[in-house]
Amino acid sequence: MRFAIVVFPGTWSDRDCSHAITDDLGEEAAYVWHRERDLSGFDAVVLPGGFSYGDYLRCGAIARFSPVMEAVVEFAKAGKPVIGICNGFQVLCEAGLLPGVLMRNADLRFHCEDVYLRTENANTAFTNALMPGSVIRLPISHGEGNYYADAATLDALEASGRVAFRYCDAEGGVTAAANPNGSARNIAGVLNEAGNVLGMMPHPERLTEPVLGGVDGLAIFRSMVQLAATKAP
């Protein structure tokens, strides 16, 4: 399976994602500079973490106008999997591919720590390798991960199973104490209507090897590979 890893000026998880996909998952990955417009030949697109354009004005506000984003929107419209991680999630929201906004963390501080996530919907392109309701542990590293959307949007997301992950405690309890940034209803990851676009704040590419402390992150990338396998002609 070929993954396109988009690189905006200021992106810095591109290499981490490439290592996770190639070394740890054994799939193919290639970097796509933000000025390029052609994503043909790729089976999935990754918008990695980073500070695109220095996070100036708003996280992802400028990156979303990069030439490559037109191709990403077409790629998503064609139903192919697109995953936005941290800054990538912010870019997807600014581009309108996902609803809502990532605002500044409620305590106004940058957070780099491990969090627990409860898998809210296990049959999606990105979570089919996980058991429903299973709890995984992934690192977060952001200053603006406070997910916001109006009540109607939140209700629609929940009703249609488009909340992929919620911040929870080790036992899976969705509590205020387990919410690192003030996100509405502890939401840590959401999907688009068709279910082929996922935005999540935690970094799966940072936990794909035992030496790093665990492999929970692999399940998300593996889900993408497994889905592609089932769909292949």
Place this chain on the structure above:
Amino acid sequence: MAVATKTFLARVEVTLKLTVNDPQGNTVKGALASLGFDGVSAVRVGKHMEIRLTAEGAAEAERRVEEMCRQLLANPVIEQYRFTIESAEG
């Protein structure tokens, strides 16, 4: 005959919609209270932008700044904007 363009200064205020929680505003309000400023009932923090641009007239400048706000400077999901235009010939 080249069109004479004038220089304008736009002052743009981008603030969070009232329905949206503003942790930064609350923090500043708390800090003001701890410094002894009583009587402060609310604080909201947003972005202030100054844009120097050339245009044929104020109306055109206004139209372009409106478009800048709509496309880039404000995120309609959570933000609202207002701006003033003044001549910057001086």
Place this chain on the structure above:
Amino acid sequence: MAVATKTFLARVEVTLKLTVNDPQGNTVKGALASLGFDGVSAVRVGKHMEIRLTAEGAAEAERRVEEMCRQLLANPVIEQYRFTIESAEG
């Protein structure tokens, strides 16, 4: 006889001093250009704060907001500020 206090709204603009470079402003300027807004010669990005406070009169409100800016709202080393006061009785 309790002194009748009125409510005021202060709009404070805190911007970087002109002698200090403004990476954020430069980046927004570049983004506007790449979106086809030509004629933009400079952009500066700063903070906008709205403060609702009660005071006996506009002069006192002004004095207090000036003090707030001096003590907390602006970093005198690299920032400058200006503000307007308007009645917020309505």
Place this chain on the structure above:
Amino acid sequence: MPVDQRTLDEVALSRAEYERIIDLLDREPNPVELGLFGALWSEHCGYKNSRPLLKRFPSQGPRVLTTVGAENAGAVDIGDGLAVVFKMESHNHPSAVEPYQGAATGVGGIVRDIFAMGARPIAILDALRFGRLDDARQRYLFENVVGGIGGYGNCLGIPTVGGEVQFDDAYAGNPLVNALCVGIISTDGLLSARASGTGNPFMLVGADTGRDGIHGASGLASRTDPTARFEEMRPAVQVGNPFLEKLLMEACLELAQHREWFVGLQDLGAAGLTSSAIECAYRGGTGLDIDVALVPRREQGMTPYEVMLSESQERMLVIAHKQHEADVRALFERWELHCVTIGHVTDDGMATIRDGETLAARVPIPLLAEAPTYTREPVASPDMARRQGLDLAAPEDTGDTEGDLLRLLASPNVASRRWIYRQYDHQVGTNTVILPGQADAAVLRVRDTGRGIAIATDGNGRLVALDPFEGGKIAIAEAARNVVCVGAEPVACTDCLNYGNPERPEVYYQLSRSIDGMAEAARTLGTPVISGNVSLYNESGGTSIHPTPIIGVLGVLEDVERRCTMAFRQAGDVAYLLGTPPSGDAAGLAGSEYRSLNGEELGGRPRIDLALESRLQGATLAGIRAGLIRSAHDCSDGGLAVTLAECCIASGLGLDAP
């Protein structure tokens, strides 16, 4: 017309130095030339008071690949054809003026030194000192320095993996902000910072030039009492742009793949273009001809003096090969960065600075680069002898040891640093295998080699104040001990020497004697000093800070899986105290946190036995490598009780200590 004292103060030159310049030039320097001398003969760039002393450090060793001072940073061979480049630098004075931007630009500067060697930066550490936190100003400085380091480092995508902080009244008027950066590169990829080849172009890349930090080098870190001069320095504070630095870093690392396109790469740091261009030409034994009119500017009406001395951030100097000038420019433009030729290398050994048609300065480069050095008479301060003589009666049992331990654990100098490192991205790059808070040093795996590197910083100003010689030895020993405790072999170190005004005999004594101590420990423990920085004139209101050498030690793990942390591993394991048993005499209490917590005066005579220390570290490392030792922790601030408590807290296990 001889120059008045005010002008000399502005460029931080003494009257004697001015006279010397006139002798050397055989004429009076013009204002621009005077500015060049002021910048390059400053303490910050010229190391006038410290260079003779720094020669005492051992700087060579089997793994060392660089000679001190010849490059932007030191490099050591870690095997598998790989080298680690590392260095530490201080940004104390700018951080006292504007803590967020001062600390941020400090990170930016040290990172540029690393990728100027062609190495990819893989880790940042910060060593910080402030006054006590019950003072609002110190909280403001502390909060904003941490914010600035995180703000800049996180944006660059380089993990901040460690460091340390201490709070002591001695630093109230003059905080310390030292940043260390580690990079990795193939041993044959190391770049040089030399300008050679007549006609080769000097190409300025990165940000535009503004009036940032004028007098940054010559004024801030030298001469008269810094606090008095802060007022006029204020406009000199710079705002960092980590986004542009990220592009500059990636562009320079791509350039480093095309060795045939360029001769040298150099960071613009203190004294900006002046020090970088002139040092490159000096190292290459060549001359330079630069036209300041070609330098892209951010402000109008800048004089040649201002352009040459500007310390605008995020700029690098490339000395390209004549025939590859266009290739270099195309590369930087692809990264959306300015890349402008501002002059070329000459063979006349002169620094020729033009402003369009007019000649602004013309000075022989060696005169500028070879600042005068001073050796002074070290005189121990009587106060030091008094403090050493204080009777440190063994603390009587308060009958509330539990309360004492809790008080120690709650002291800002001992308590958890999670509030700090939680604001730093310490995992980007997916190499960090021991995270902040888990052990005495950070450990990063070296991809595809099975190896690992460990890095820690340490420094105890109280002990060096009590006895500079013993304190100097302890500074190196403790930093090396931290690295051993994670299972790594210490191989080299870098330092940041933060001291007061060297023109005061007792400060010069502290500098001289502590360097002797550090040199001896570096020799005994096999950690040559391969790079570093000196920051003097750290004082306020006439009183100097504690003499605070911060040491950064690099260690190598042959097998990164053989690493260990401070957390107890399993119930039933036995805990041993290795090394000197807690003797009755009070050496162990000298300068201790316990005394400070009880409001007792700084006192006592710290002592260390380096031969025993060397055996202790050797045995500990062997035990960890053999798998006999499952966890290890250095017994330092707060003493044995705190050390054991920290091991319990880290593991959730208890300890039964009869």
